[in-house]
Amino acid sequence: MRVAAASPHSSSLEPVLQDYLTCDQCKRARIKDRRVKIPRPLGQGPSSFIPVKEIVHKGLEDSERQLFIEAFVSTGRVDNVTMVMGLHPQYLESFWKTQYYLLQMDGPLPYHYRHYIAVMAAARHQCLYLVSLHVNEFLQVGGNAEWLNGLNFVPQKMRNLNEINKILAHRPWLITKEHIENLLKTGENSWSLAELIHAVVLLTHYHSLASFVLGCSIRHELDQDGGFTFRPPSPQSCDSDSASNSGSEETVNGSASRDDLRELEILMEKMKLLQEGRPDVEASQEEMATRFEREKRESLLVAPADRESVSPTNLSCFVEDADFGYKDFSRRGEQTPPTFRAQDYSWEDHGYSLINRLYPEVGQLLDEKFQVVYNLTYNTMAMHCGVDTSMLRRAIWNYIHCVFGIRYDDYDYGEVNQLLERSLKIYIKTVACYPEKTTKRMYISFWRHFRHSEKVHLNLLLLEARMQAALLYALRAITRYMT
């Protein structure tokens, strides 16, 4: 006989608050007796943009169920991000594998570093959700609580990372080999190349995940600050919540105004035309070049209206130089950095080869993830089935890269203009560049007839395209450093 500790994970099982509330009598008794405040969830469902019933479905397939179980078992919760991504289980699987590998498996960085980097990255976009999630994790893996007081309390080595954190979050095209050199040059606080790659992947992962969280307006976990309230439930609030829910649904699925329907028809028609071959005369090369420039320019105009910064949060301690934000890649009359040519440094050829050399397993995982998201399709558009959406997906992907200054020689940027309506462009640009400014109005106003799951799909494209863009810039800088 052999003795072994067969204690399955007993890590913090999330208390299911609703269960506590089931027995009204108990509740009343408790309140009376001990004056215990009973927390109550704020809002229902994992996202405040998407109604619960869109996300939580009963008839899960076995493999999907397994995914959630996996997630629960390994982290002790099925967080709201996972719930929303669960709309696209195929993607969720590869996302999970990657994130799990980055955080939990063997790697050059110690565990508490990883979570602290996640906190730093998410704080750049004031993503309270991710920050508090990883603050908890950070403490759980034995991180020094003092670090949480802010960047002034962490070792110099970590603070050095802040510079590229800032750049990668907002203007990745500014990263140069000098930045890399500074981090790697030998000294007391230097990073090793393997550590740096790990850190860069983590940073870009959490920058873009912050985009997703804010773009889908993921609600706080029940046990987080902001996820619950002690206020007793008032009938009005309940009503208003459901009312707003149903209200939003109406705008999404309900009475379809004729204009919106026509928009969809036009989009479909355009796609068909483009697919059949361009009806318009071959655009000259010059024309193509100007189209890219125009798209870049135009992306300036689709900036969101409200420019004032979001209410200051208590995350400022993790952020240095808070004013450093996304600045349009090409402003008129300014010296712009040269356009990044996708053909000269592509993920498939160069990025992968580099990562795979320095942090092997992850190259494979990322490659898989990019491929899954790029090829993900259900051949549906709103209420239409059997549509080849590859044009639309490519347009979105390339538009996001365009916003970050990456140009594909073999793409006609005129297509972006034809396929992406203005409100959609606004949403994409906001979520990709300054996700903290996303509003529900923006979310509702584009693609009115599309399903929520399709909007989530868009957000996934956003997440990955943004991550790839930033990674490409960072890896190119590292390559230049190495040569």
Next chain:
Amino acid sequence: MEKMARVTTALSGTTITGRTMFYHLDAPANAISVCRDAAQVVVAGRNIFKIYSIEEEQFVEKANLRVGRKLSLNFSCADVVWHQMDDNLLATAATNGAVVTWNLGKQSRNKQDQLFTEHKRTVNKVCFHPNEVHMLLSGSQDGYMKCFDLRKRESVSTFSGQSESVRDVQFSVRDYFTFAASFENGNVQLWDMRRPDRYDRMFTAHNGPVFCCDWHPDDKGWLATGGRDKMVKVWDVSTTKTKEIYCVQTIASVARVKWRPEMKYHLATCSMMVDHNIYVWDIRRPYIPFGMFEEHKDVTTGIVWRHIHDPYYLLSGSKDSTLYQHMFNDASRPVDRANPEGLCYGLFGDLAFAGKDSMFGSDSNRKTYGGERRYPIFFFKKPDLSEQFANVSSALNVFETELGSNSMDWFVNMAQQYILTGRSLADLCDHNAKIAKELYRYQVAQTWTMLRIVYSNPGAISSVNLNQSIGKSGGLPLMNSLKELSVALGNETRLERGKAENRQEINHLDSSNPLITANEENEETEGSDVPADYLFGDVEGDEDDLYMVDHENAPAEEHEYILPQEAFQLRHEIIDNPSAPDHLQDKVESPHVSGNEAETVCLTPIESFSLMSISQPLYDAYLPADYFNSLVKDMLHYYAEQGDVQMAVSVLIVLGDRIRKEIDEQTQEHWYTSYIDLLQRFKLWNVSNEVIKLSTCSSINCFNQASTTLHINCSNCKRPMSSKGWICDRCRQCASMCAVCHQVVKGLFVWCQGCSHGGHLEHIMNWLKTSSHCPAGCGHLCEYT
């Protein structure tokens, strides 16, 4: 010989001469190509498109094709190819999806001839038909290959790969209708041009994109492919079944591969990222490049052999904006710098060592192996006039260890019996000293005792000091004890690789045994075991058995290297060398021992003794413990160097804060990991865990937080529990029930490996005290040990 003749005729028209040279381009190159007569080269890139003539001493710019007012993306070339039949005809693949042909015979400045814009995505590759003037093939990112007839304005046929982007297309040199295409998803397809609807054959060549492929110029059925998975593979497609016949593992993803002309087994590769060198491989020898060109400072993007029948000139273009001509004779040969030595442990501690012949010198003691004609141990390549192969003959030695001589029992015993924490320092030291003494490790025992004296209360010191000074003044007793110690040392056979200086010292002290010089490296028991015999294979002058590789005379021969199958037949026991302790003794008596600590580093006892005697007159009994720190530090380093990392770590833990800050973190970490590794090899899991727990390095501490998962099977349905809760999701029952109390066990669970029943540790223990049967009533006779 027939081939030779052909070569000369082919070359007679244009004699190729030149030297290694380079030209600085204005922009990074993406691809290069040469014209038929090997006199000109075209370089294409995003911002460059020029033709250079290759002169004897230099490159000279001949033409710039990138002209015109508006430089469209059509000029941004991903690939370029020069027609091998028509010197005026060029084709480029543009990043925007255009395929452009250029006619150098045109009068105007702009030589652009035709423009095909049928591809929707970047065109990765263009390729002219080797025998057909007007036929051009292109492969693009959009997954299509198109065949153009240059007399028409559009493509004649389109081939769909049905899946992923096309990375390379190559017409077969020998087979008129066949071409190969490589894909981003790892597949390679062979097509017959007459059947555009479906590929002839498809096989998965690589894991990840296949960046390049190349047909063998002579052999019809050979295709070389290179991929992102860092491999070059050679496929034989001549039969219906595609066979991988050679595989070369490189260090970076392979961007281009080109067969070397006239050399059946050679091919050149360059990589996509990170590695800037060009390698020429002999595919039969895939472990080390045959030749290597290291001139480029950034990744090489294009390589091409200057003439299709000349193997000595290689041209290359690179992202570092240079165009190089490499002479093959100037290539560096990694083989020359490699250490042709191999070392391997057998299952029972035997050691095999193969090394260059010359290393062993002439020695009457060894038995040569030359008589054995049936087993050639190594092989020569006959020196070629043009290419000097490295002649390597080697010898193989096998050392056997005497049974038990390298037993590590002492290690296991000490690991188990040492107490590292939980008592006062003095107690710990005493205890550990006792353990060491019991295992006849007097030096270690002595060290523990000294540590106790040094670090426990100063009162204890004086008495011992007294002893020591007596010993010192007596002179003789000290010597004696030392002798004892060193004898003990000598008999302890420790697994260690000696330090170089030690070895040398021993050698010049002991000239009677010259063997030691050559073999020190491979002895596992230094100082005590000396190999008395070797096996040696010698094949000099025995050419019948050799495999000659002679390209000049027999380029088509198909010799395979055959590894010797039975190289070691004679085995001799290694006898204990009784003289070993004597070295140490000699050393002790050498006059300069007492003065210089660095020289006596191999004999700690002396250090400690002399230390005690010196220190006394200086500081009396009031020495702060810190005073010894540097010595203790040296001592720890010494033990670690000697391979006794156990001692180093144990002392480190026992002394804790007293010594920790003296030794830098990294060294500590290194010691800890080595010790833990050793412990785990001996399956001393508990001890290793204790060490991990007691270590103060954070990186060590987190060891036992990794891989803490334990996979269990459900005790009811005997299938793996996939969800890690208490309930098996197949049979829907609580899995880990205690067979005694019928409650779910949370925490320590003990179970019988025979019948898989079990329960709370205590319950089972109690149960099995009174009964020998399984508490579950299954009838199994369980046993608790």
